[in-house]
Amino acid sequence: MLIDRIEAQKNPTKHTLVAIVENKPGVLNRVASLMRRRNFNIESLAVGTTEDPTVSRMTIVIDASKTNAALVERNLYKLINVIDVQDLSEVPSVVRELALIKVRTEDAKHRGEIKQIADMFQSRVVDVSLNSLIIEVTGEENKVDSMLKVLAEYGILEVVRTGRIAMARG
Amino acid sequence: MKLTGAQIIWEILLQQGTEVVFGYPGGAILPTYDALVDYQDRIRHVLVRHEENAALAADAYFRATGKVGVCMATSGPGALNLVTGLANAMMDSSAVVAITGQVASHLVGTDAFQETDVTGVTLPITKHNYLVMSVEELPQALTEAFYIARSGRPGPVLVDICKDAQQKMTDYTPISEVKLRGYRAIKPFPQNIPLLLQRAKELIDQARRPIILAGQGIKHANAHEEFRQFVEKSGIPVATTLLGIGVLSEEHPLNLRMMGMHGEAYVNQAIANADLLIALGMRFDDRVTGNLKTYAKNARVIHVDVDPAEINKNVPADVGIIANLRDVLQQLTPMIEKRTYPHWLEQIAEWRKDTLSHDIMQMPLPEDMLIAPQVMRLIWEATGGNCTICTDVGQHQMWETQYFHHTRKNQLITSGGLGTMGFALPAAIGTKFGRPDEEVWAIAGDGGFQMSIPELATVVQEGLNIKIAIINNNFLGMVRQWQELMHNRRYSAVEMWTPDFVKLAEAYGICGLRANNVKSAREAIATARAHNGPVLIEFVVEKEMNVFPMIQPGKSLNEMTRRPIQPAALGGGFDFLDAQK
Ligand SMILES: Cc1ncc(C[n+]2csc(CCOP(=O)(O)OP(=O)(O)O)c2C)c(N)n1
Ligand SMILES: [Mg+2]
Numbered sequence: 156m157l158i159d160r161i162e163a164q165k166n167p168t169k170h171t172l173v174a175i176v177e178n179k180p181g182v183l184n185r186v187a188s189l190m191r192r193r194n195f196n197i198e199s200l201a202v203g204t205t206e207d208p209t210v211s212r213m214t215i216v217i218d219a220s221k222t223n224a225a226l227v228e229r230n231l232y233k234l235i236n237v238i239d240v241q242d243l244s245e246v247p248s249v250v251r252e253l254a255l256i257k258v259r260t261e262d263a264k265h266r267g268e269i270k271q272i273a274d275m276f277q278s279r280v281v282d283v284s285l286n287s288l289i290i291e292v293t294g295e296e297n298k299v300d301s302m303l304k305v306l307a308e309y310g311i312l313e314v315v316r317t318g319r320i321a322m323a324r325g
Numbered sequence: 326m327k328l329t330g331a332q333i334i335w336e337i338l339l340q341q342g343t344e345v346v347f348g349y350p351g352g353a354i355l356p357t358y359d360a361l362v363d364y365q366d367r368i369r370h371v372l373v374r375h376e377e378n379a380a381l382a383a384d385a386y387f388r389a390t391g392k393v394g395v396c397m398a399t400s401g402p403g404a405l406n407l408v409t410g411l412a413n414a415m416m417d418s419s420a421v422v423a424i425t426g427q428v429a430s431h432l433v434g435t436d437a438f439q440e441t442d443v444t445g446v447t448l449p450i451t452k453h454n455y456l457v458m459s460v461e462e463l464p465q466a467l468t469e470a471f472y473i474a475r476s477g478r479p480g481p482v483l484v485d486i487c488k489d490a491q492q493k494m495t496d497y498t499p500i501s502e503v504k505l506r507g508y509r510a511i512k513p514f515p516q517n518i519p520l521l522l523q524r525a526k527e528l529i530d531q532a533r534r535p536i537i538l539a540g541q542g543i544k545h546a547n548a549h550e551e552f553r554q555f556v557e558k559s560g561i562p563v564a565t566t567l568l569g570i571g572v573l574s575e576e577h578p579l580n581l582r583m584m585g586m587h588g589e590a591y592v593n594q595a596i597a598n599a600d601l602l603i604a605l606g607m608r609f610d611d612r613v614t615g616n617l618k619t620y621a622k623n624a625r626v627i628h629v630d631v632d633p634a635e636i637n638k639n640v641p642a643d644v645g646i647i648a649n650l651r652d653v654l655q656q657l658t659p660m661i662e663k664r665t666y667p668h669w670l671e672q673i674a675e676w677r678k679d680t681l682s683h684d685i686m687q688m689p690l691p692e693d694m695l696i697a698p699q700v701m702r703l704i705w706e707a708t709g710g711n712c713t714i715c716t717d718v719g720q721h722q723m724w725e726t727q728y729f730h731h732t733r734k735n736q737l738i739t740s741g742g743l744g745t746m747g748f749a750l751p752a753a754i755g756t757k758f759g760r761p762d763e764e765v766w767a768i769a770g771d772g773g774f775q776m777s778i779p780e781l782a783t784v785v786q787e788g789l790n791i792k793i794a795i796i797n798n799n800f801l802g803m804v805r806q807w808q809e810l811m812h813n814r815r816y817s818a819v820e821m822w823t824p825d826f827v828k829l830a831e832a833y834g835i836c837g838l839r840a841n842n843v844k845s846a847r848e849a850i851a852t853a854r855a856h857n858g859p860v861l862i863e864f865v866v867e868k869e870m871n872v873f874p875m876i877q878p879g880k881s882l883n884e885m886t887r888r889p890i891q892p893a894a895l896g897g898g899f900d901f902l903d904a905q906k
Contacts, residue, residue: 177507181456184445185448188448188449192449226634226637226638229514229636232514233509233632233633235452235473235505235507236507
């Protein structure tokens, strides 16, 4: 049954919507155009393929303090190429983000320290060069955020984050 | 069966029951026009004089018939000229299929001659669109386009077809069933409808001052009869939106008539004081609600619409039902009790009496002048209301709603959401094809008419018996009114020179007439009706009259600016160029 979340506008929470869309040219453009036209605020949008090659999956994160997630959901439904929309904020779900972080390293001591931090965050060093390391971290956004905070001490050269992807449990 | 893409286009149009296509040829659509030669005995092609008018005519054709309107144009400039018409169809939910030619598929993306990314341009103003790069995709895409355009909440769908896809051959078998994986017209929104109907019934049972807000959705669901039964059993008074005019006779005792910015004061007073709004197939446009913060503050809201995104968009609903209106009314009417609301209706009647005392038509008017409201009245009286009216956009459009009483189903065809000037004449053309035996009047302002003058040629070439009324106030009247009321009468670019419309009509071989007082207006209308062919009448009207009542932007329903009528005690009379001038 349809539940309206006008109330949700009052609590500044992030809302995660998953749109299952037909894997056809221009579909991403349609979703992006919808967000802009309706003046919806989106925090992140991650797109990828699925187990079914005719279908792609979009994870859309909305700042519910600015945008009514229910309206976003319903407008997504109106797009002809959207097969289904799930609101994962309503159900227990696994939420992940992947980030690559390039950190400055001045010497071997630095490298060791950073490696230790990476271990503590259960993340991996995936590239080593004389003056920098690349760390690969996955987790919920706040884990990535706090790792970035710690690494800032050493000097962050470059960051790329995928944006949130999510899946309902069970 | 081996056919070219061009032939397949016409085959699909035939399969879809298309009788008329409004279009304009050009390079990228040439193969389709070539194939037309073999189909023109079965489908009528109407050559317009500007593609915008092809789209507007197709839109009006849908409104007049309920059948998908079809328009056609070439690539680049041709397709771009459709844009305003498509946006008009999008805003007013008209089922239109637009077929445009595109450069050959191997040239797409190269800035080839007359190449424009038309699917990109029309993305936000169509319900859906397709770029067809190969003939194999064509049958599916075009068949789906018709289905999408007319199902659910109707809307325009554009199919952009590469030139080589029109030329190449393929095996064609008609598609009998459309399967769209996610489309909501096939896969309804998940809701517990019986429970929601029960809640709606409870709200109706508790209400003491309910009002129904009736919109165009009732027309789209073809639920006029179910709606009348619901109204009569519930005993609840009805206010309509602009596009809702024609869902219930305006002579029906429970029809209060149009609400909103230029609705009569008593209608808006009733909404402002209601304790329950039953909104059916309408979308709480800002022209209807005025200031949302103060809108119907004490009312609970039942909102029914096929479009899930309309529920809670502007006005939060206590009960929001996403479904076809006919289904909803068929289920809801038996559930509710037969009731009357004597106190509530008495109160409304009192407000109505007050409104009537402000009515221009109650005042003695000098015989030697003409005001636009009179013209509407005269056309109404002369036709006995038995005609279809296509209005343009501006003051005359609002006066038409006030002074023509619409008693017949879907009698008024007008541009609502987009407010597209230049709508009336192409709309009358589209309407005449949809309702060939109907008396069709285009009523336009001097400004809007000058945007569509070229279509007089189409009227003549197609031999259309259309009556055209130009309400000439030598002003962009509605903009002038806003400048007067909100910008201290600093008139800026609103005064309009106009050609000699009678001579203009004659240049097209159309009977031209002019009227500048009540007597000549009455005669001109009679002459026009007696003449078997197109007639253009220029009504020279009072220049600086304003449309009242009016809810000025940002104001609430009960803060209307009323008509400047002098009380009878002071001798009565209407101050045309109201006091402040
Ligand atoms: C295409 C377009 N351009 C501009 C406007 C803005 N506009 C709304 S009403 C109006 C004046 C219309 O003048 P006219 O056709 O003479 O009708 P009147 O108001 O005088 O009856 C204008 C310019 C519009 N609605 N559409
Ligand atoms: Mg004018």
